[in-house]
Amino acid sequence: MVETIVEDIVIVGAGIAGLATALGLHRLGVPSLVLESAEKLRVYGFGLTTWTNAWKALDVLGVGDILRRRHLCLTSCGNVEVRCVLRELMVEALANELPSGTIRYSSKLIAIEDSGFSKILHLQDGTTIKTKVLIGCDGINSVVAKWLGFKETCFTGRYCVRACAKLGSDDNDGVEPNFMHFFGKGFRSGFLPCDHKTIYWFFTWTPSSQDMEMAKSPTKMKQFVLSKLEKAPSEIRSIIEKTEAEDIFTAPLRYRPQWELMRGNISKGNVCVAGDAFHPMAPDIAQGGCCSLEDAVALAKCVAEIFNNKKKNIDYDNNEEEKEKELYKRIESGLEKYANQRRWRIVDISLTSLLMGYFVEGDLDFVSHLRDKFFGSLLAHVMLNKSDFDCGRY
Structure with missing residues (x-):
């Protein structure tokens, strides 16, 4: 029934x-x-x-x-x-x-x-x-x-890797409560601590057809991100290396x-x-x-x-x-x-x-120049401006 x-x-x-x-x-x-x-x-x-x-x-x-x-x-x-x-x-x-x-x-x-x-x-x-x-x-x-x-x-044309790294007891000092941000030609990455032993990180980029196939494998994506962030500080690369495959997820960005x-x-x-x-x-x-x-x-x-x-x-x-x-x-x-x-x-x-x-993530030279020179202050201004909103009270 x-x-x-x-x-x-x-x-x-x-x-x-x-x-x-x-x-x-x-x-x-x-x-x-x-x-x-x-x-x-x-x-x-x-x-x-x-x-x-x-x-x-x-x-x-x-x-x-x-x-x-x-x-x-x-x-x-x-x-x-x-x-x-x-x-x-x-x-x-x-x-x-x-x-x-x-x-x-x-x-x-x-x-x-x-x-x-x-x-x-x-x-x-x-x-x-x-x-x-x-x-x-x-x-x-x-x-x-x-x-x-x-x-x-609609597909933005970009993909995003989202991941969560759980630091072990050997990481005695934990992490500092800072937002760490990195970007290069055609990609952007960020690292944000949730608590003293957990760090959320992301990596967005415009993929090739080969990248889109690789996105199905968390292990391959981990190595891909490491290759893109080869110039990042060793502590950042260590966070990626310590991230387990099951804690890595890749998906297209849609809007x-x-x-x-x-x-x-x-x-x-x-x-x-x-x-x-x-x-x-x-x-x-x-x-x-x-x-x-x-x-x-x-x-x-x-x-x-x-x-x-x-x-x-x-x-x-x-x-x-x-x-x-x-x-x-x-x-x-x-x-x-x-x-x-x-x-x-x-x-x-x-x-x-x-x-x-x-x-x-623009890969044209003049866009990269503007981004490298002004992006940090521009992004901070935009984020602060858009978060200045009050949904009201009951």
């Missing part, structure tokens, strides 16, 4: 955006159901450069101090709060604050169907869910984004074109998207995860306003269909408010990130 579930709010995806949105709603007294396709919480992943704007969002959600205690503040960034947070710890911190039963595992969304003023969600296991609000936080290949009319994301972000349906009716489902972007100014947390805070506030005011503002003399219609209109308006709040912020961040990536 097919199971049918009825929910007010369904969030697809138990990543950072989905869990943060659910937690924001919970803090505001509104329950939700989070659908996760995996059998358990996906805690794999690496480091997230978490800037001031993200910490403001994490504080609103009530998990900022939990994460601060386990991660170093990078002193090379001056008075700005910047930490490299392990993704698994952020996901766990968000999930642990949710009520039991909020996350439904092994629940892969395969289709969305209109049903009056609700949406019917069809899951791979045959379950159907009827919901008044559908929020897509289902990543770069989002089913919800596709339903809204977004096209497949959503600015014209889609400007003109696309971030929301439509009672459906919207947040996080990577909304704005996958290159990591060149380290704002993708930060913007996902901003999305979550803004979206939870807009949705909670609808449901917390539902009883007092809807005319209960109306029949059931009229009540549903009035609630639908309020949901539609609330999601449009969220979309309008986030659209131009995301266009700005996404475009800046894309342009910075091309500038940093």
Whole structure:
């Protein structure tokens, strides 16, 4: 027998955006159901450069101090709060604050169907869910984004190696809380300590066809990065050498074109998207995860306003269909408010990130000259400027 579930709010995806949105709603007294396709919480992943704007969002959600205690503040960034947070710890911190039963595992969304003023969600296991609000936080290949009319994301032409080095007990001095940055002709690399024994590092470059085949092998990628960073200090090369193959992941960098972000349906009716489902972007100014947390805070506030005011503002003399219609209109308006709040912020961040990536890795001589002379101060200015954003309070 097919199971049918009825929910007010369904969030697809138990990543950072989905869990943060659910937690924001919970803090505001509104329950939700989070659908996760995996059998358990996906805690794999690496480091997230978490800037001031993200910490403001994490504080609103009530998990900022939990994460601060386990991660170093990078002193090379001056008075700005910047930490490299392990993704698994952020996901766990968000999930642990949710009520039991909020996350439904092994629940892969395969289709969305209109049903009056609700949406019917069809899951791979045959379950159907009827919901008044559908929020897509289902990543770069989002089913919800596709339903809204977004096209497949675009390839930037670049790949990124992400890795996490776990230093052993023989590394007695640990690491200094500094962001170490290296770049050369056609590539860029960075090393950020998460804590005294864990360093996240990345390497971005424009690959040849041979490189793309090599990207399938973590061991080969490790040697490739070492060859590119042959002039780097010995302690940097040592970090790469100590990185285990299972802690190295390589993938193409993808993004959503600015014209889609400007003109696309971030929301439509009672459906919207947040996080990577909304704005996958290159990591060149380290704002993708930060913007996902901003999305979550803004979206939870807009949705909670609808449901917390539902009883007092809807005319209960109306029949059931009229009540549903009035609630639908309020949901539609609330999601449009969220979309309008986030659209131009995301266009700005996404475009800046894309342009910075091309500038940093340009292999023309005059571009390399400008980069070598001005890049450090320019990147610092851009990162500080884009992190100067307050998502608001509850």
